[in-house]
Amino acid sequence: MSASGKQRPTMVDVAEKAGVSRALVSIIFRDQPGASQETRERVLRVADEIGYRPDNAARLLARGRSRTLGVMFTVHQTFQADLVEGIYPEAERLGYEVLLSATSQGRSEVKAVEALLSHRCEAVILLGPDMEAADLDALGHRTVAVSVGRRVPQTRVDSVHTAEGKGVRQAMDHLVELGHRRIVHIDGGRGPGSAERRRAYRAAMRRHGLQPELRVIPGDHTEESGIETGRLLLAERDRGLPLPTAVLAGNDRCAMGLLMALTRAGVEVPGDLSVVGYDDSHLSHLMPIGLTTVRQDSLLMAEYAVRFAVERLEDGELEPREAVLDPKLVVRGTSGPAPEGPA
Amino acid sequence: MSASGKQRPTMVDVAEKAGVSRALVSIIFRDQPGASQETRERVLRVADEIGYRPDNAARLLARGRSRTLGVMFTVHQTFQADLVEGIYPEAERLGYEVLLSATSQGRSEVKAVEALLSHRCEAVILLGPDMEAADLDALGHRTVAVSVGRRVPQTRVDSVHTAEGKGVRQAMDHLVELGHRRIVHIDGGRGPGSAERRRAYRAAMRRHGLQPELRVIPGDHTEESGIETGRLLLAERDRGLPLPTAVLAGNDRCAMGLLMALTRAGVEVPGDLSVVGYDDSHLSHLMPIGLTTVRQDSLLMAEYAVRFAVERLEDGELEPREAVLDPKLVVRGTSGPAPEGPA
């Protein structure tokens, strides 16, 4: 037997060996009524003996539906990994399979989505999509699509995200209550949710009368971005400018980068400076003192995403929906009272 | 048009609209000779108009081969994300598609692999598999399998890994040269490569005459493990025991956790203590001073894995092969001279 010559056994093989028709084998493997208990057991035993497994490709060709959800995600985005982890069980619960397709440099979102569709996924769940709204809309016309983490108003695409505004507001209120005034925000660039977070930060600063201190530092949702910001702030300090007393990072990864840069340089967290992240990915626990962050419930988001997709598949008339989940500030060790002293 | 009623156009639709036979459309989409340039363009234009895309499921049913590689990976393992990123381009270069299937808690390796096989993957690439050698061997008999990061001698499974021993030896020599003697190793538990690293650590300690200082702390390949170890070491210090002067972590994630725990507690790295990781995942750059680590070339490993799989598929008689890549110590900021003074 050559390695490449490993012939997959088919239903016909099982049927012949068991002395029944192929149709009956089909019935048995679909767990449909129409076969005696005795025959069921015999056929299953035979199938097991010759190593038969149903061929999904053929299966989903034969029945019109594939009952498969495609998930597009970005390698290296921690929070998306959390989401993927939540998607599997919910999909299984509803009787759907899951196919993953990653984007990375050199593999665009379009490519990743095409791969999913060509494998007959009935719906695609896009984790933090970065494509144009128009492209998203077009995709929504071609198939059932759900965007997670990014709002997509006015399109035929369902979306699941958290009320970014609320989350940021909670974080800002928390910091202000602790006496912070010089609070800067590291922007998430084109990252999912960034625009809303930036807006909410600005609004919160104004609301608290901190307009003069308002400062948005460009960045993105990576550790590098946090490190760079850290370097920038340290350089400013060395030139005599005051450090901010608190930083609202674009997400947890960014916050972690910032923390690494600052603590290495001897800045006390939260003594000299407080840091708040966003996501509550498992990174939040990396800091021994815990990262104060705005929790997005990845499990719940995954659940919604899967359910939106499935419900749209089963009732095509449904209008696009939007789930806006409540974020929740989780106070851990990286936020504390603002340091004393003059600005 | 209801959302779920989005009927995918098929070749028949294209053929009818273009006024040719379905077979000709097939020829054109497979880029085979047998159609005039003029017809080609017309058919492709028509196909584009009605939004036709080839159906992969049907395609791989019709031709015997699917030309698809399945990749099993673990969500959250950073280094595996690096590997996935390398697998895509190499597979594409060789004309293969890639299907991903993740393991996580609640989704076992067996489940993940079954999902891949049921979608007619011709071969599976297992990133850091944790299953029994016997199960791996069985899988190797059923299909073409490649294990990445874990050695699997005596099985019908190709494997790609680095010479863990060499890597550890380089790291240990580096530390000893810097004057370190009290070097502990955080074990990687059942993680890929752990056994070899542990063995090599022991051997290196003996070789350098440091047997009395030999110490392996149980752990695994997560940040949590590093944090716990950090806590443990700090607690020991508080009880008057000396800190080790250097730690060889099980991998980068573990090293990062350790660094977070130690630097938070005021331990100077590398002043008081040096830390060496393993993998050179992108985490290594998270530390502003850079993590000294043993580099595993993820791109090269991915390339080997894909090529092994493909070559076995195209020549089934090939015996299982093993690629052992040379690791390379990358010295960055977390390792420095051993601190002075008595133990």
Add this chain to the structure above:
DNA sequence: TACTCGCACTAGCGCGCGCTAGTAGAGCGC
């Protein structure tokens, strides 16, 4: 005996495509 009913099982078409074995027609040489 004749007639239904229900259970266990089978025949056979179709899913969308790849692929082999063709055919029709144009062009060419003699």
Add this chain to the structure above:
DNA sequence: GCGCTCTACTAGCGCGCGCTAGTGCGAGTA
């Protein structure tokens, strides 16, 4: 005219399975 070759295209089977419309048969009823 005939035979040949070459290009452009088509007919039709098969991939492994789902599914509808059956068939056969024993038990129960009148």
